[in-house]
Amino acid sequence: MTAPVIPAYGSRTLAELLPSLGAHLGVAGAVDRLGIAEAQRYVVLLVDGLGWEQRDWWQGTAPFLSDLADNAVPITSGVPSTTSTSITSLGTGLAPGEHGIAGYAFYYRPIGGVLNALQWAPGVHGLDVQPQLTYFERLGSAGVRTQAVCPARFEGSGLTTVALRGPGFIGVQDEEDHPRRVELARDAALSAEPSLTYVYERSLDHTGHGFGVGSPQWLATLARCDALASALREALPADVRLVITGDHGMVNVPVDERLLAEDEPGLLRDVTNFAGEGRLRQLYTVPGQVAAVARRWQDRLGDRAWVLTRDEAFDAGWFGPRNPRVADRFGDVLVAMQGSAAVMTRSLPKELTLVGMHGSLTAAEVAVPLLVA
Incomplete structure (x- = not known):
């Protein structure tokens, strides 16, 4: 039996990303454990389903990401390696065992049954499920302007409340309109200094679930995500750092x-x-x-x-x-x-x-x- 990959909590997981940026943005006590270049304005692009082990497919399909990967070192998600857990770890700076979003669906004692973290049960509020400060709130308290560019229908959702409390919410009505999304992210990043802007892209995960990693549909979606990342970098001034990551990878299950x-x-x-x-x-x-x-x-x-x-x-x-x-x-x-x-x-x-x-x-x-x- 092979050994499982145990996340290096406290040093190289998604939970360390925002605190590492916070170390450059004036958050008291924050430490950059990931060695990210210093800046006063950051844009974090999270591509749902972008796994490091799938990077062989980046060659020729995602040239911008592939070039960046030449000098990069991966980090890990937490466990379970799934969107609700990972985004909460990123947004709070906490490991899963600390924030308690224990997966896509998990037992939640107040309702006496299973809570789906992506399809919130009626009457359940995110603050009840995860009341600890998010790292966005910590950044805000330190004088950093934070904004989140996300699909408009996610505003006020349970997972948004759990993981992304604090930023100004900028809703994207048409997720296929990449020029508009780039414009919104650029304007958010330049609206203040210091600033941190979070951008969420979900199409790669959706395509991978439906058609599989490496499928023609997945490769076409990967190319579109690469183009989005490249256009975002081109639109931002040189002094704004663009940080790109994923929330998990994926395997095909026959x-x-x-x-x-x-x-x-x-x-x-x-x-x-x-x-x-x-x-x-x-x-x-x-x-x-x-x-x-x-x-x-x-x-x-x-x-x-x-x-x-x-x-x-x-x-x-x-x-x-x-x-x-x-x-x-x-x-x-x-x-x-x-x-x-x-x-x-x-x-x-x-x-x-x-x-x-x-x-x-x-x-x-x-x-x-x-x-x-």
């Missing part, structure tokens, strides 16, 4: 590599809630049955998965420091897939349509670029 939970009735014995995603399932169990459930899943999956209890996963460093207030959001048992396998369920039919997936601890999923232009 149909014959998918284990359907309903077809394995013994695996669901003593499991009260089934959450997470295909590449990292989170199992919540009947009291007293954690060890038995973990053993059952490990015996069935063998070297196709890393199967740990919550305590074992925290001890192994999967989630970073443990915040007791949110620890029970992580599964009693974690099933993290190796290779190109996934655990699926017919109760989530949309997941069955996915080709590209992410969430686990392979390099293809957790390694993301840190590119500075």
Whole structure:
């Protein structure tokens, strides 16, 4: 069995990105742990689904990103390697075990069931789920003007409230209108000094889920993301640093590599809630049955998965420091897939349509670029 990639929390993950910029922007006590060039104005472009291990496809398809990668060193997402967790780590400067956004879907005690972090349950407010200061709020308190250029429909959403509280929100109505988005980001960056502007691009992740990494559709989308990044750099004055990163990578999961939970009735014995995603399932169990459930899943999956209890996963460093207030959001048992396998369920039919997936601890999923232009 190969070893999982454990994020280097505190030194080289997405959670260190904004604090590293804060060190140059006047935030008291901030330290640049990523070695980013000094500036008084930064633009951070996050390309959802842009993984470091997929960079062989950048050659010829994404020349701007490829040139920047020649002198770059990757960082990692946290665990799970998924958008809601990663964006919250970036926005708060905290590891997953500290902020408690434990994945795409996780058990949330106040509702007595599973909370989908991208499709917020009625009556649940982001401040209740994640009340700690975001790093954007810390930047604002230090006199840094922060703004976020994001799809307009994300304004006021649960995840935006959890991860991106603090910046002025600049809504993008037409995500295909790259010139307009570049204009908005440039104007935001130049509106004050010091400043930090966050720009979110989500099309690569969407295309990878639907068609797979390396597909013609994915390559065409990658080229468009490259053109956006290049146009943004060209539009910004030389003294504004452009920082480009991703929130996770992706692997393609063939149909014959998918284990359907309903077809394995013994695996669901003593499991009260089934959450997470295909590449990292989170199992919540009947009291007293954690060890038995973990053993059952490990015996069935063998070297196709890393199967740990919550305590074992925290001890192994999967989630970073443990915040007791949110620890029970992580599964009693974690099933993290190796290779190109996934655990699926017919109760989530949309997941069955996915080709590209992410969430686990392979390099293809957790390694993301840190590119500075």
